[in-house]
Amino acid sequence: MKLIASVIFLMSAGAAQAAPPTVEYFPAPGAISGRPAPFSSAVRVGEVMYLSGQIGIGPDGKLPETFEGQAKQTMENVGAALKARGLGWGDVFKCTVMIADMKNWPAFNAVYVPYFPEGKLPARSAFGASGLALGAQLELECLAYAGPK
Numbered sequence: 001m002k003l004i005a006s007v008i009f010l011m012s013a014g015a016a017q018a019a020p021p022t023v024e025y026f027p028a029p030g031a032i033s034g035r036p037a038p039f040s041s042a043v044r045v046g047e048v049m050y051l052s053g054q055i056g057i058g059p060d061g062k063l064p065e066t067f068e069g070q071a072k073q074t075m076e077n078v079g080a081a082l083k084a085r086g087l088g089w090g091d092v093f094k095c096t097v098m099i100a101d102m103k104n105w106p107a108f109n110a111v112y113v114p115y116f117p118e119g120k121l122p123a124r125s126a127f128g129a130s131g132l133a134l135g136a137q138l139e140l141e142c143l144a145y146a147g148p149k
Helices: 002-017 067-084 102-115
Strands: 023-027 040-045 048-051 092-099 123-128 138-145
Touching (some): 048 067, 067 138, 092 102
Antiparallel strands (some): 092 138
16 A cells, blocks of 8 residues: 555656646738738647648739649648748648548649658548638648657
């Protein structure tokens, strides 16, 4: 009984001393209707970077007309968000794909897979979605390992 009590005490003492992870917010660039964007472009919690969903908006502020064009621009936008935080595609460990028409799934995979280092495809979830922001055909959000601060 004393051994169990000692183990529980040591475990609770260690948990009490662990500092909570730091949280850092990265404001989204640009504005919507003259106001700051209502979300952060990314949030770092401890060693994990949570990237907000990206759509295929190009530098001109427009969506490409084709699905493949939107998929490529979406990947470029995620890549830019990673790079801005000192990360790359090899750091991504989970993605969630929202796609307006699941018939475009093979076309998305053809664009998506080459961005990752060989053998480092992240875990992934996907679902069909209607009504994506600005009429986009695709949205992608990712989680990346950011390492210790």
